[in-house]
Each structure stands twice: as C-alpha cells, then as structure tokens.
Amino acid sequence: MGLGRARGFPPSCLRVGLFSRDVMSHGDDQQPQALAKPTFSDAQASALVESLFGLKVSKIRPLPSYDDQNFHVYISSAKDAADEPTEYVLKISNAESSRSPELIEVQSHVSMFLRAAGFPTASVHPTAGGHLSSLVSVDGSSGVAGYLLRLLSYLPGTPVAEVPSSPQLLYEVGRLAGKLDETLQKFRHPKLSHLRRENFIWNLKNVPLLEKYLDALGQSRKREIVVQVIQLFKDEILPKLCHFRECVNHGDLNDHNILVEPSKSAFGDAVYHVSGILDFGDMSYGYYVFEVAVTIMYMMIESERPLHVGGHVLAGFESVIPLTPVERSALFLLVCGRFCQSLVIAAHSCQLHPENEDYLMITAKTGWKRLQEMLDMGRKAVEEIWFETARS
Numbered sequence: 072m073g074l075g076r077a078r079g080f081p082p083s084c085l086r087v088g089l090f091s092r093d094v095m096s097h098g099d100d101q102q103p104q105a106l107a108k109p110t111f112s113d114a115q116a117s118a119l120v121e122s123l124f125g126l127k128v129s130k131i132r133p134l135p136s137y138d139d140q141n142f143h144v145y146i147s148s149a150k151d152a153a154d155e156p157t158e159y160v161l162k163i164s165n166a167e168s169s170r171s172p173e174l175i176e177v178q179s180h181v182s183m184f185l186r187a188a189g190f191p192t193a194s195v196h197p198t199a200g201g202h203l204s205s206l207v208s209v210d211g212s213s214g215v216a217g218y219l220l221r222l223l224s225y226l227p228g229t230p231v232a233e234v235p236s237s238p239q240l241l242y243e244v245g246r247l248a249g250k251l252d253e254t255l256q257k258f259r260h261p262k263l264s265h266l267r268r269e270n271f272i273w274n275l276k277n278v279p280l281l282e283k284y285l286d287a288l289g290q291s292r293k294r295e296i297v298v299q300v301i302q303l304f305k306d307e308i309l310p311k312l313c314h315f316r317e318c319v320n321h322g323d324l325n326d327h328n329i330l331v332e333p334s335k336s337a338f339g340d341a342v343y344h345v346s347g348i349l350d351f352g353d354m355s356y357g358y359y360v361f362e363v364a365v366t367i368m369y370m371m372i373e374s375e376r377p378l379h380v381g382g383h384v385l386a387g388f389e390s391v392i393p394l395t396p397v398e399r400s401a402l403f404l405l406v407c408g409r410f411c412q413s414l415v416i417a418a419h420s421c422q423l424h425p426e427n428e429d430y431l432m433i434t435a436k437t438g439w440k441r442l443q444e445m446l447d448m449g450r451k452a453v454e455e456i457w458f459e460t461a462r463s
Contacts, residue, residue, distance in 0.1 A: 228330030245387025382460020
C-alpha cells in the first residue's frame with residue numbers, strides 16, 4: 072500500500088486545533104502515548120474526502136469510536152443525480168497508530184482478503200492517486216501530527232448488542248470466529264510480521280501489563296478483583312502459552328463490531344445472519360483459544376443468561392476448530408482476563424477523555440457485574456455449564 076500525502080489541500084482545513092493528552096496507545100508500546108484521537112470537524116472531514124478521494128459528499132455525520140475518528144459519508148453519484156448516494160466510512164487513525172503505516176496496511180489487505188473469501192468485510196476505496204490510505208499532516212499546539220485516512224465501504228446491519236442473543240445467533244457468532252481464524256491462516260503478505268505486537272495492551276497474553284493502569288480503579292473492590300485475576304493469569308495461563316496453537320486473531324469480535332440482519336425462518340420468526348465484520352485495528356498474532364475467549368466475553372455483556380453464552384459460542388467455534396484439552400482448561404481465566412482488560416483500559420481512558428465516557432464505558436455498564444458473577448460461581452461450575460451446553 073502506498074501512502075498518498077495530502078497535497079494542495081486548503082491550509083485552513085489542515086490547521087486544526089488539537090488537544091494534547093496522554094492516552095492509551097493501541098501500538099506496541101505499553102506506556103501511555105501523547106496525542107491520540109483526531110478532532111476533525113464534519114466540514115474538514117468532508118473536504119478531505121473530496122480532495123483526497125475525488126468524491127462529492129452529499130452528507131456526513133460522525134460515528135462513535137474508541138480512539139480513532141470515524142465518519143459516515145454519503146456520496147452523490149456523478150453518473151446519475153437520481154441515484155441513491157453511495158455510503159462509506161471515513162476512518163481517521165489516531166496519531167499513535169498513524170506512526171505504524173505498515174500495520175494499517177496489513178489490516179487493509181486482511182479486510183480485502185477476507186472479503187474475497189466471502190466474509191462481509193469492508194472494501195477499501197483508493198485515493199485519487201490510487202493509494203489505499205493517505206497521510207495528512209496537521210499543525211496543532213503541540214506541533215505537527217500525522218493522521219492516516221482510509222475510505223471504507225459502509226456495511227449494513229445492526230450491532231449484535233442491539234438484538235436478542237439467541238442460542239442460534241451465539242452459535243453463528245462462534246462459528247464466524249472460528250472461520251475467521253481458519254481463513255486467516257491462508258493469508259500471506261510481506262509485512263505480516265508487523266502483527267507480532269509483543270507489548271500490545273489488547274493482546275490477551277498481556278493481561279499482566281494491566282498492573283501499570285490499576286490506579287484508574289483507585290483503592291476499591293474492583294481493583295482487588297483485577298489483582299486476583301492477574302495473579303491467577305500469571306500462575307496458570309502464562310505457563311500454558313507454549314501449548315496453545317498459534318494463529319492470527321481478529322482480537323476484537325465484540326458486540327458492536329459484528330453486524331447482523333434479520334431473515335425469516337420456516338416458522339416465521341426472525342433469524343439473524345452476520346452482515347458485517349468491523350474494525351481490524353486490534354489484530355495480532357495470538358492463539359485460537361484467545362479468539363473464542365474474547366468472543367465469549369463480549370457476547371456475555373448484553374445476554375439475559377450470560378453464564379450460558381460460552382457454551383453456544385464454544386459450540387460454534389469448535390464446529391470449525393475443536394479446542395485441545397489444555398486450551399479448554401484455560402478458557403475460564405482467559406475470559407476473566409479479557410473482562411479485566413476491557414474494564415481497566417476503559418477506566419484509564421475515561422480519566423484522560425471524560426468527554427468520550429459514554430462510548431468508552433459501554434462494556435463497563437454490565438461488565439463488572441458479569442465478571443463478579445463468574446468469579447462467584449467459580450471455574451468448575453462455569454466450565455460445567457459451558458461444556459455441557461456445547462455438547463448438547
């Protein structure tokens with residue numbers, strides 16, 4: 072992927088006032104980094120689309136995001152004014168991620184590879200110069216910051232978080248996770264090694280790195296719970312890593328990154344099928360069991376029967392990739408570890424970006440309750456529910 076640098080762009084649209092704060096990096100460095108989330112206005116984003124991609128914007132609106140900036144963009148067709156606008160997502164990567172163009176390049180190629188393999192992932196619209204992304208430099212109060220821009224096809228559907236989580240849907244989500252990992256084993260790219268992100272805070276093997284962010288929880292029962300899980304993780308999971316089967320993980324199949332659309336079953340009720348897979352920004356080398364653990368954790372968030380979720384997701388995943396006994400034995404603590412990652416990082420990010428609290432704390436609203444329920448019931452009892460449900 073070549074990087075098209077914005078040239079001939081109106082200076083007024085590039086000189087944006089930027090705040091400068093420490094934020095959680097999605098890069099390899101485990102320390103907080105400076106200057107992350109872009110702050111482009113709707114008008115500036117619209118001008119960027121027209122200048123860099125040569126498209127006429129008819130409407131633009133912001134989309135919620137963690138530490139990037141996303142816009143839903145409607146494009147007027149040049150061929151026929153009566154045509155419905157084509158829809159895209161303008162994704163502006165945060166300043167820290169934009170320093171790793173090779174990593175973003177791999178993510179773009181993965182999305183296109185999976186789309187060619189039949190998965191409902193976004194296509195990448197090239198710039199007017201034929202590149203998959205463009206680097207825009209912005210003068211701010213803290214100096215010049217660079218942001219990588221991509222224009223992705225807009226995927227239809229409703230997030231899984233907003234529909235009833237039936238056993239059928241949970242099974243399909245688990246199967247999707249397994250098929251993704253299975254298919255990604257066939258992906259080849261000269262820069263694939265950039266997915267070996269050793270200190271990436273969102274890789275599930277790095278749960279112990281959360282110790283650096285515990286102050287975000289203060290002196291509380293929540294902190295005690297996380298400290299307990301981290302210690303168990305060190306004692307029981309880290310020694311097992313060498314026995315897990317390695318693969319490339321999507322790493323973030325959460326209930327807002329999977330879109331679904333309804334169709335009618337033979338009985339007349341709604342059956343959902345996956346219509347979109349979003350956000351490959353957390354991709355990294357991990358293990359098959361990591362993918363299913365991350366998926367189980369996020370599917371538990373909105374479920375009315377959260378402790379039964381794992382069995383349905385596991386059944387779907389194992390219809391594609393059966394876990395080994397040692398991988399299964401790690402599943403409970405891996406799910407607890409992912410809860411801790413999500414909850415601690417959200418608390419840390421909220422301290423730095425209170426204006427984005429509503430989005431950052433989506434998982435935390437019920438996440439602490441779900442984690443406590445798992446720990447109260449205990450590993451043996453939860454595994455019994457999961458494995459018996461998967462068998463049935």
